[in-house]
Every structure is written in structure tokens, then in C-alpha cells.
Amino acid sequence: MLRQPWNPYIAGGLTGVLLVLSVWIGGNFFGASTTFSRSASVIEEAVGVDTSTIEYFTTSKGKYGPNSLPNWQFMFLVGIIIGGFVASTLSGDFRIQAVPDMWQERFGPNPVKRAVVAITGGAIALFGARLAGG
Amino acid sequence: MSLIYGIVTGILFGFLLQKGHVLRYDKQVGALRLMDMTIFKFMLSAIIVAAIGIYLLKDLGLIQLSMKSTSIGAQVIGGMLFGIGWGLLGYCPGTAVGALGEGRIDGLWGILGMLLGGAIYASAFPFMKAYIIPMGNFGKISLPQIIGINHWIVILIFAAFLVLLFRFFEKKNL
Numbered sequence: 001m002l003r004q005p006w007n008p009y010i011a012g013g014l015t016g017v018l019l020v021l022s023v024w025i026g027g028n029f030f031g032a033s034t035t036f037s038r039s040a041s042v043i044e045e046a047v048g049v050d051t052s053t054i055e056y057f058t059t060s061k062g063k064y065g066p067n068s069l070p071n072w073q074f075m076f077l078v079g080i081i082i083g084g085f086v087a088s089t090l091s092g093d094f095r096i097q098a099v100p101d102m103w104q105e106r107f108g109p110n111p112v113k114r115a116v117v118a119i120t121g122g123a124i125a126l127f128g129a130r131l132a133g134g
Numbered sequence: 135m136s137l138i139y140g141i142v143t144g145i146l147f148g149f150l151l152q153k154g155h156v157l158r159y160d161k162q163v164g165a166l167r168l169m170d171m172t173i174f175k176f177m178l179s180a181i182i183v184a185a186i187g188i189y190l191l192k193d194l195g196l197i198q199l200s201m202k203s204t205s206i207g208a209q210v211i212g213g214m215l216f217g218i219g220w221g222l223l224g225y226c227p228g229t230a231v232g233a234l235g236e237g238r239i240d241g242l243w244g245i246l247g248m249l250l251g252g253a254i255y256a257s258a259f260p261f262m263k264a265y266i267i268p269m270g271n272f273g274k275i276s277l278p279q280i281i282g283i284n285h286w287i288v289i290l291i292f293a294a295f296l297v298l299l300f301r302f303f304e305k306k307n308l
Contacts, residue, residue, distance in 0.1 A: 011154030011299070012176035016183025018146055024191055026139040030147065032227035033248075040252035057261035064256070072140035072157060077231050079144015080151065084235025087152035098239045100159035100224065111239070118223050119241045122230065122247020125219025129227060130255040131262055132212025133202045 010059045028072050032080075033129035034064065035073050041066045148232050151176075157232040159224035159240065166221050171308040178296055185289050195246025200278060208262070223247065 022028050041057045045066040048084040051057040088094040098111040107113060151157050154176045162245045164170030220226055223244045225233050230248065233241030255262075278285040302308075 005155055006153040008154045008172045008175040009179045011150045011181030013183045015147060015150045015180040016145065016187065019180065019184040020187030020191065022143050022184065023188060023197055026136060028139065031230065036248040037252040037256060040249050040256060043249065044253060054256050056256035070137060072136045075137045075140030076144035079141040080148035080228060080232045081235040083145040083148020084152045084157055085230035087149040094237050096237045096239065100158040101239065102163055114240055115243045118243035119191040119247035119250065121219045121222025121243040124249035125216050125223055126227065126248040126251030127255045128212045128215025128219055130252065131266065132209045132216060
């Protein structure tokens, strides 16, 4: 069972149970995007930007500011990396790969091209997620 | 304690995401191209189970819900941008992180891009607050509330719809 892939309905249903337990025990809903805003404030502060002049990082008592980390969601994301690594290693799926198969079929094996599009896509997606509120 | 809950929950979630094959570019983009419904099967199963559990806890008085405000401007424009970015990156924020755990380098590029996006949004926030977020702002509303019916009826209808949708997926081998 640890080596086989799981039916997505089962894995998804268990994720629902995990979310309910998380809300019940600690009051934490699942989310990821806010951590990138918070981490951006930490990085900006570290490279010498005065983040107290940026309204977003001071709004709601500095909820998105550099002092908001580490918190539950940040550790949640660290956990996802670990969980993904453990499960993929057990399943024999772990593989260092620069360009996904479907991408390569259509756009070729150039890793720089993939990196540029992934960075651009990540920036647009996160901007949209923060605008929409999560 | 909150930090420990965070990492434990994350490990379990990352494990389930990987086991469900959700962390893959091919599955993510396959879903957006309507070729492979793995992501939707996983996500919708999680949503229906969680909806039942969360409303059960709420009705038993064990938790309180704090809703986010509904702003048509912010959510329609934000949602469309999110969709464009998701298609280009091939991962959503949580799965980009998980994909890195599976050894996919583009997950890391996604994380870098998202940090950049977080910084850009923070600088654009005053503009968004003044012009975009007030567009069609309805405050904290929920679907059962505006239709004026019991939330369990909404959940039941949603569950029935999912059963039909899942049967369709399996029939078409999606």
C-alpha cells in the first residue's frame, strides 16, 4: 500500500478528513498562497527594503509582514515537501527532472525555457491568488 | 504547538497529494486541457468530505466559521490571473511545493516566481484596494445564506451532482 499509487477519490477523501481534523484540533484551514506574500516581506526586509512603508505588509496588524513567520502555514508547506519526498521515494516516483514529459513533447527539452515560463506563471498565479483572497 | 501541527499536517497532506498523483505537471495541465480528471477527482472528493465535516462541527458548536468577503472584481480578475498562471506554471501554490519534494525542478522555479508575485502584489495593493476590491463587494456572504435554505440541502445537492460527475468521468475513462 505504501508503494502503490492510491485511487484519487480515496486520497482526496482522506485529505478532506485531514482538513476537518486540522480545523477541529487547531483551527487551521489549508492554504498556501499567503506564505509567499509573507516570505516576500521577509526577503525584502533582509535585502534592506523598509517593509513598514509598504501598506500590505503593515495592514491587519502586520498579518503579512516580516514578523508573521514562522507560522502554521509556513510549516505546513515545509511538511508538504517532506511528505511529497517520502511518498515519492517509497513509490519509486522520486526523480530529479527539469522539464515535465508533457511540456517536452510540445515545447522541447530546453530547461531555461521551462524555467522562464514557470517563474512567470508562478508570479501571475500568486498575484491572482492574493487578489482573490486565497 | 501550532508549528508542530503545521508540519505534521503538511507531511500527511504532501503524502496524500503524492499518492493521489496530484503533484505532477502532466496531471495538472492534463486537467486544464480536460484530458485527465485526476486533479478534479482528488479535489472534489476532498471538498465534499470537508464540507460535511466542517458544517457538522459548526452545527455541534465545536467551531466557528470566519468567512472571507465576496468581491466580484477581486475574485473574477484574481481567479482569471490565477488560471493563466496555473496553466503556465503547471502547479498551484501547494502542489508546486510538493512537486519539489518529488524532485521536479520546475516546482522550485514556481516557488521563486510566487515569491516575486507576492512582492509585486504587495506593492500593487493600494491600487487594488482603491479600484478592484470595491467592485461588486458583497461582504461576508455564503451560498446557503443568499438562497435562504438550509446548508445541508446545498451540500446534498452538491454531493448528488458530484456522484453524477464522477460516474461520467469513469464512463469516459477521464
